[in-house]
Amino acid sequence: MFHGLAQVFDGYPAPALIVDDDVRLLLVNRAARVMLGHEADATPLLMKRGGEALHCVHARGPGGCGRQARCKDCVIRNSVERALTTGAVHRSRSPMRLRGERGEVDITVLVSASPLEHDGKTHVVLTLENASDVQLDEEYRRAVEQLTHEKERLRVTLSSIGDGVIATDEASRVTMLNGVAEELTGWKDHEAAGRPIDEVLLLVNEDTREPAANPVRRVLREGVVFGLANHTALVARDGTERSIADSAAPIRDASGRVTGVVLVFRDQTQERRAERFVRIRLGLLEFSAAHSLEEVLRETLDQIGRLTGSPIGFYHFVAADQETLSLQAWSSRTEKEFCKASGKGMHYPIDKAGVWVDCVRERRPVIHNDYSALPHRKGLPEGHAAVVRELVVPVLREGRVVAILGVGNKSVDYTDDDVESVSYLADVTWEITSRKRAEEALRDSDQHKSEFLAVLSHELRNPLAPIRNSLHLLDRVAPVSEQATRAKEVIRRQTDHLSRLVDDLLDVTRISRGRIELDRIRIDLREIVQRTCDDHRTLFEKRLVELRVETSAPAWVEADEVRIAQIVGNLLQNAARYSREKGTVTVSVYTSDGQAKVLVRDDGIGIAPELLPRVFDPFVRADSGMARTRGGLGLGLALVKGLVEQHGGSVRASSDGLSRGSEFVVTFPLAPAPQRTAPAPVASATARALEILVIEDNVDAAETIAEVLELEGHRVHVANSGASGIARARELRPEVILCDIGLPDLDGYQIARVIRAEEALRSTRLIALSGYAQPEDRQRAANAGFDAHLAKPPSLSALLASLSAARYLI
Structure with missing residues (x-):
């Protein structure tokens, strides 16, 4: 009946039976025969109903289907009928008593009934599974699933x-x-x-x-x-x-x-790096307390070299104009393995430097991990160590690159971590460098101040001695004798020298505070330079030094004529002071690249390399026998620099070293040539004597001013206090009052306000005399009612000029 199917069916591993619609067994496979105790022969089972053959046991009693032909409660029958009715697989669970060689065993069987079409008839295939085995399999499956779930949860947990x-x-x-x-x-x-x-x-x-x-x-x-x-x-x-x-x-x-x-x-890379940075910074700060700037820089580069594994390390300062680098230090390993000479002080123009200066041009850190492949590299000097890779970072302050720090030839590529490390320590280096430079500048300043006070004492005593001697001489010779004439000339010359010393000191103070006022007019630089050279020619002749002046085309500038003459004069005095006998000083005026330039070159004692960077600092003088014997406060070049910069220009000094002479170049912005205009007519007036009151508590100063003015034909009266001055003013009604500001009882500002309040004195010209001559001092005097302000001690020319103006205003 089932020919061809029987063999395949018999090899099916699970117990299976084929039944008809009356649940009679038609075919039993080997696994079912074993289960039912008829492994060798299925004949006893065939045509029996399923419940009877399977010894189905259910709720109606222990006999179960084995005692009933058509049990309505038989699970087997119900499954078969369901499968035939629905045409679908039906699954159920049934208690069953198995009778085998070992006796009867009660088990629960899982029954699966599936419709089967064969030879035009519909049969049902029943598959049987021991529920206990299935339960064990299910428990194992659940255990495996739980273990898999736990492993996945552990994986997710560990991943989190x-x-x-x-x-x-x-x-x-x-x-x-x-x-x-x-x-x-x-x-x-x-x-x-x-x-x-x-x-x-x-x-x-x-x-x-x-x-x-x-x-x-x-x-x-x-x-x-x-x-x-x-x-x-x-x-x-x-x-x-x-x-x-x-x-x-x-x-x-x-x-x-x-x-x-x-x-x-x-x-812990970031935490450890931060800890290491703090440790290195504190160590460097401690190291810097007992070591020089050069030693601190070398130690810093050594630390960075160890941190990044770099045998090359260097540190450069960048000039304020962002055009020049100066090499300040190399690491110890660099000096030992790669360099044969000290690089301190070497200068590099940025526009001519190689790719290692890209960090200045681009204002960011640069990494070159394959130096030889860079298309824009400029190559290395002969004998220079081969560069494999490099990292260079800029130090930025207030928008300017102030320094760069570089490392090179790490065994592997530089990374962003290296950039972070080197950038941080470059900033620390600048912080320490700035502090060390400030400390050194303070020490230098203290030293210079001490030297300055010693020099000032010397310079003040020098003119005082001949003045004292001349006064002693005047007391003992005839007033019109040749000796008296020479004594007066000495006093005049030494007094002028003292005035220049005081003027220089005041100018340095004004420049340092940015309070120099310039009276700008358009002038030809050639004329000022020529006139100033003519004024100083005697100075050079006395020292047997030739002074040459070379000019070309007009060099127009917008400048203060007096201050330009002071700049050129200071440069000439400096050249004369440090020139050797029978030497030559050349002064040139020319224009170039939209600039007017003055060059002063001498062939004198030159400038030592270590002094050159400080040559424009106040109180700095060449440390040589000639410098000491020629005198001076060391303010001349400081004044030159300050006044030139006030004009928007620049000044630089250069020298090939001691005994090689020196050169100073001053540069001013070039101005357009002025339009030609007819000369203004000169006003003329007849000078007349003035009624003048001098209010000054310094008796000597008051009397000398009075005597000078009387020699000019004026009628002069003196009061030595504020109160007596007001009384004398009311009594005399003078045309001009010269009033000291710093009086002991009433200050000059109070006196001015009183005078201006007097109807009878409103036309009186008030001239303030004060040792304070800053713009705010002049403005305060004007606010109090003064018409003019003269710095003490007033020069005779300034005093007479002020009185001359009064003649035309009164």
Whole structure:
């Protein structure tokens, strides 16, 4: 009946039967025969109803279907009928008593009924499964699912942890890595599985670079929790290094035996770097307290070299004009292995320097990890060490690059971490450098101040001695004798010298405070230079020095004529002071690139290289016998620089060294040539005597001013206090009052306000005399009612000029 199907059906591994619509057995496979106790022959089972053949046991009694032909409650029958009715598989559960060679066994069977079309008839295939076996399979399946779920939850949990986790077995072989561990080590979990822990977790000491002990082996050996030593770095699979901290703990089985190790570690690169930065900074600050700037820079470069693994290190200052670099220091290793001469003080024009100065041009750190492949590199000087790679960072302050720090020839490529490290320490270096330079400048300033006071004392005593001697002589010779004439000339000359010293001191103060006022007019620089040279020619002739003047085309500038003459005069005096006998000084005026320039060149004693950067500082003088014997306060060139810069110009000094002469070049912005105009008519007036009151508490000063003015034909009266001055003014009604500001009872401002309030004195011209001559001092005098302001001691020319103006205003 089932020919062809029987063989396949008999080989089906699960117990199966084919029944008709009356649930009679038509075919039983081998697995079902074994289950029902008829393995050898299925004949006793055929044509029996399913419930009877299977000894179905249900709620109606222990006999079950074995005692009923058509049991309505038979699970087997119900499943078959359902399958035939619906044409679909029907599953059910049925109690059953199996009778085999070992006796009867009650079990629960899972029945699956499936319709089968064969030879035009519909049959049903029943498959039977021992529910106990199925339950065991289900429990196993659930256990496997639960274990899989737990493993997945563990994987997700470990992946969510911010730390790296590695597990090993008792032989130190890796069994698991979480995602963070994969990222930090560079090993994938499946790649690392079974490998020795030392191969996956390679540790070194950050400072010594020596291999560090792996904590896993100690945990396996001692069975205790153990952590890494400080300053440990993890070397990843690609060579990247990270500072880490970790803790390793034993894994124990139920009996307490150590079966492995779990290692938890975290990336502490940023924290460790910050700690190291603080440590280095504090160390450098401590080092700087007892060492020079040069030593501090070298130590800083050595520290950065060790931190980045760079054998080359250098530090440059950048000039304020952003056009020039000066090499300040190399690292110790650079000097030892790569350089044969000190580089301190070497200057490099930025526009001519190589790619290493790109950080100044681009105002950002630059990395050249393949120097030889750079298309715009300019090459290296002969004998220069080969550059493989370099990192150079700028130090920026107030929008300007003030310095650069560079390292080179690291064994591997420079990274952003190196940029962060070098940039931070470059800033620290500038901070320390600025402090050291300020300290050195303060010490230099103190030294210069002491030297200045000594020089000032000397310079003041020098003219005072001949003045005192001349006065002594005048007391003992005839007033009109030749000796008296010479004595007066000495006094006049030495007094002029003292005035110039005081004027220089006042000018330096004004320039330092930015309070020099310029009376700008358009002038031809050639004329001022020529006139000033003519005025100083005698000075050169006395010292047997030839003075040459060379001019070309007109050089028009907008400038203060008096101050330009002062600038040129100071340069000429400096050249004369330091020129040798029978030497030559050349003064040239020319225009170039929209600039008017004055060049003063001498062939004298020259300037030492270490002095050249400070030659324009106040109170700086050449330290030589000639300099000391020629005198001077060391203010002349400082005044030159200040006055030139007030005009928007610049000045530079150069010298090839001692005994090689020197050169100073002053540059001013060129102005357009003026339009030709007819000369203004000169006003003429007849001078007349003035009624003048001098209010001055210094009796000598008051009397000398009065005597000078009387010699000019004026009628002069003196009052030595504010109160007496007001009384005399009311009494005399003078045309001019010269009033000191610093009187003991009433100050000059109070006196001016009283005078201006008097109707009878409103036309009187008030002239203030004060040792304070800043713009705000003049403005305060004007606000009080003064018509003019003269700085004390007033020059005779300034005093007479003020009185001359009064003649036309009164």
